[in-house]
Amino acid sequence: SAGRVLQLAPIGPQADAPLAAECGAIPLWTCDPDWIERHGHEVEVVATSVRRGCDAALVERLPALRAICSWGVGYETIDVAAAAARGIAVSNTPDVLDDCVADFAWGLLLATARRIVVADRYVREGHWTQLGGFPLSTRVSGKRLGILGLGRIGRAIARRGSGFDMEVRYHGRTAKADVPYLYEPTLRDLARWADILIVACQGGPETSRLVDAPVMEALGPTGILVNIGRGSVVDQDALIRALEAGLLGGVGLDVLENEPGAPEALRQSERVVLTPHVGSATADTRGAMERLVVDNVRAALAGKPLLTPVPA
Ligand code: 8YV
Numbered sequence: 001s002a003g004r005v006l007q008l009a010p011i012g013p014q015a016d017a018p019l020a021a022e023c024g025a026i027p028l029w030t031c032d033p034d035w036i037e038r039h040g041h042e043v044e045v046v047a048t049s050v051r052r053g054c055d056a057a058l059v060e061r062l063p064a065l066r067a068i069c070s071w072g073v074g075y076e077t078i079d080v081a082a083a084a085a086r087g088i089a090v091s092n093t094p095d096v097l098d099d100c101v102a103d104f105a106w107g108l109l110l111a112t113a114r115r116i117v118v119a120d121r122y123v124r125e126g127h128w129t130q131l132g133g134f135p136l137s138t139r140v141s142g143k144r145l146g147i148l149g150l151g152r153i154g155r156a157i158a159r160r161g162s163g164f165d166m167e168v169r170y171h172g173r174t175a176k177a178d179v180p181y182l183y184e185p186t187l188r189d190l191a192r193w194a195d196i197l198i199v200a201c202q203g204g205p206e207t208s209r210l211v212d213a214p215v216m217e218a219l220g221p222t223g224i225l226v227n228i229g230r231g232s233v234v235d236q237d238a239l240i241r242a243l244e245a246g247l248l249g250g251v252g253l254d255v256l257e258n259e260p261g262a263p264e265a266l267r268q269s270e271r272v273v274l275t276p277h278v279g280s281a282t283a284d285t286r287g288a289m290e291r292l293v294v295d296n297v298r299a300a301l302a303g304k305p306l307l308t309p310v311p312a
Helices: 013-021 035-042 056-060 080-085 098-113 114-124 127-131 153-161 189-191 211-219 237-244 263-267 281-301
Strands: 005-006 045-047 069-070 089-091 144-148 167-171 196-199 224-227 252-253 272-274
Touching: 005 013, 005 153, 013 281, 045 189, 045 224, 045 281, 056 080, 069 153, 069 281, 080 089, 089 281, 098 114, 098 153, 098 224, 098 272, 098 281, 144 153, 144 189, 167 189, 189 211, 211 224, 211 237, 237 263, 263 272
Parallel strands: 005 045, 045 069, 069 089, 144 167, 144 196, 196 224, 224 252, 252 272
Antiparallel strands: none
């Protein structure tokens, strides 16, 4: 029946087309502003993305809602508590992006430590021929790798670390029983031990600004920080101050506070590598994420449990 599936925003071609054609999804962005007022009571499934989210106010206006199927592994923009209170199931798109995000973390790490972006500019701008050799950079293999957030992406990063002969330790809410890596009970201790700190935890209030000035100080003047999680996890003002004071060796950021865009101080720093939130952005992985949203919506419509529910 019309209106059973409401899609809040475009997700991507491999989601949008089948959602409309097979699931009869209503694309909200093409509807009259009063669509929810008139048809909200018919909506049983919402398809959305972490970019668009789904807040408590909207959940309240959809009395027949049974499931929220969201694109993206992060779901900090979905009010899961409001959904759970009404027995509404919520799914995200985990697993399928782990490898691409971990690959990208590695790319950012190598680009930052080995100064690949600056070196590329050095050649392009003719400095190689005019000035000769390029300044020395920092070794990656064999160094100590600290990971904040040993979830699925964190584990994929850790496995790559083993390939670079690195010792790996981690911090998170809880120690994991099934990994060979040492748990550091505090982030500050992890940063003090590590040469490199990679942020791979989720966003939201629980992880807000966990990487603060003392953590940066513990990582130290030759330390390297990489963030492929959420910009909210790093205190960005403290980061800018640490860089300006020479208290950090280098920083690679795929995620920032207040996306899109980056503050002038970060854009000007040669110690910083910046990318526009593209960790998962390969054609392969984005397609898989889109198809997983559709598969979750199909399961919801069939009255089955969602394939990839968010953790309780
Ligand atoms: C998206 C992500 O690239 O899955 C997530 O949670 O952060 C990424 O896959 C991002 O949401 C794009 O804005």
